Amino acid sequence: MQSESVDDTQTARAFAPAHITGFFQIHDQNDPMKKGSTGCGVVLDGGVYTTVTAGKEIDNTKIFLNGEKVAGHTSKTVVESMTEYPVKVESISDIPIECGFGASGAGALGTAYALNHALSLEYTSTRLNDIAHVAEVRNGSGLGDVAGQVHGGILVRMTPGAPSIIQTDQIPTREREVCCVVLGKLSTSSVLGDKYMVKNINAAGKEAMKKLMQKPTASNFMLCSREFTMNTGLAEDKIIDVIEAAENAGVIASQAMLGNAVFSVPSVTCAPELVSIFSEFGEVLRFRIRTGSIRIV
Numbered sequence: 001m002q003s004e005s006v007d008d009t010q011t012a013r014a015f016a017p018a019h020i021t022g023f024f025q026i027h028d029q030n031d032p033m034k035k036g037s038t039g040c041g042v043v044l045d046g047g048v049y050t051t052v053t054a055g056k057e058i059d060n061t062k063i064f065l066n067g068e069k070v071a072g073h074t075s076k077t078v079v080e081s082m083t084e085y086p087v088k089v090e091s092i093s094d095i096p097i098e099c100g101f102g103a104s105g106a107g108a109l110g111t112a113y114a115l116n117h118a119l120s121l122e123y124t125s126t127r128l129n130d131i132a133h134v135a136e137v138r139n140g141s142g143l144g145d146v147a148g149q150v151h152g153g154i155l156v157r158m159t160p161g162a163p164s165i166i167q168t169d170q171i172p173t174r175e176r177e178v179c180c181v182v183l184g185k186l187s188t189s190s191v192l193g194d195k196y197m198v199k200n201i202n203a204a205g206k207e208a209m210k211k212l213m214q215k216p217t218a219s220n221f222m223l224c225s226r227e228f229t230m231n232t233g234l235a236e237d238k239i240i241d242v243i244e245a246a247e248n249a250g251v252i253a254s255q256a257m258l259g260n261a262v263f264s265v266p267s268v269t270c271a272p273e274l275v276s277i278f279s280e281f282g283e284v285l286r287f288r289i290r291t292g293s294i295r296i297v
C-alpha cells in the first residue's frame with residue numbers, strides 16, 4: 001500500500017467493459033481469492049469510465065456514479081486496499097446498473113487501474129485484477145464478472161477465484177452484435193444471499209457447463225444460458241415472455257445474470273425483427289462483443 005502524501009492533484013481515467021453472465025455456478029470459500037463462480041459470459045464494448053482524483057482538496061473518499069453520490073462499497077474497498085489517502089471516484093456508466101451487466105465489477109476495475117496510474121503505484125495487471133475481484137466478493141456484488149472483464153470475448157470460467165488463479169477458456173468469436181432489453185433492477189447480493197436460489201443455480205450451472213463444453217460455440221452458449229434461466233427459476237414472468245417472443249421469431253435469448261434483462265447474440269446482425277420484439281418489453285440496448293479489455297483513457 002502506498003503512503004506518500006499526495007500534494008499535487010493527481011488524476012487518471014480508465015474504462016472497463018460490461019460483462020453479461022449467461023450461466024454460472026457458485027463456489028463458496030472463506031478466502032476471497034479462492035471464492036468465485038464458474039460459468040460463461042460475454043464482454044461488451046459498452047461499460048464504465050472511472051476517473052479518480054487524489055490531492056489536498058480531497059478530504060474523504062467519495063464515490064459518484066453517473067453524477068450522484070453513492071455508497072459504492074465495492075469501489076471504496078478497492079481504494080482502501082490500494083492507498084491510505086482519500087480519493088474521489090467518479091464513474092460514468094453507459095450500461096444499466098443492477099441489471100446483470102457487471103457494472104460494479106467494471107467500476108472496481110476502472111478504479112484500480114485509474115488509481116494505479118494517478119498515484120504511480122506501479123502495480124501490474126495481475127495485482128489490479130485480483131484487487132477488483134476481492135472487492136467484488138467481499139461486498140457480494142459479483143463473483144466472476146471481473147475475470148470475464150479482464151479477458152474479453154465469450155469467456156468460460158472453468159475454475160473459480162481471482163483472475164490470477166483461475167483457469168479460463170474462450171469461445172472464439174467475431175465482434176458480433178449483442179442485443180439487450182432491460183426490464184428492471186435485481187440486486188446481485190440479494191440473490192446470492194438466498195440459500196434456496198443458490199441450490200438451484202448450482203445444479204443448473206453444473207449442467208449448463210457440461211453441455212457447453214460438449215459443443216463450445218456462441219449459439220450453444222445461448223442455448224445453455226436459456227436452459228439455465230428456465231431451470232433456476234430466477235426469471236420473472238415478463239423475462240420468460242421476452243424469451244418466448246424471441247423464440248417465436250427464431251432467435252435464442254436468455255436472462256442477463258443477475259438482472260431483470262434479456263440478451264441475445266443473434267447469428268448475423270441484430271435482426272430488426274428482434275429489436276422490434278424487444279422494444280415491446282422495455283428499453284433496447286445494442287452493443288458489440290468486445291474482445292479486448294481494460295484501458296487507461
Ligand SMILES: Nc1ncnc2c1ncn2[C@@H]1O[C@H](COP(=O)(O)OP(=O)(O)OP(=O)(O)O)[C@@H](O)[C@H]1O
Pocket residue numbers: 048063064065070072073074075091093096097098099100101102103104105106107108140141142145186187188189257258259
Ligand atoms: N460503476 C459503479 N461504481 C460505483 N458503484 C456501483 C457501480 N456499479 C454498481 N455500483 C453499485 O454496486 C451495488 C451492487 O450492484 P450490483 O452488483 O447489484 O449490480 P451490477 O454490478 O450493475 O450488475 P450485476 O447484476 O451484473 O452484478 C449497487 O449498489 C450499485 O449502486
Ligand SMILES: CC(C)(CO)[C@@H](O)C(=O)[O-]
Pocket residue numbers: 021023024036037039041100102141142143144145188257258
Ligand atoms: C454472480 C454474477 C452472476 C453477478 O453478476 C456474476 O458475478 C458471475 O457470473 O459470477
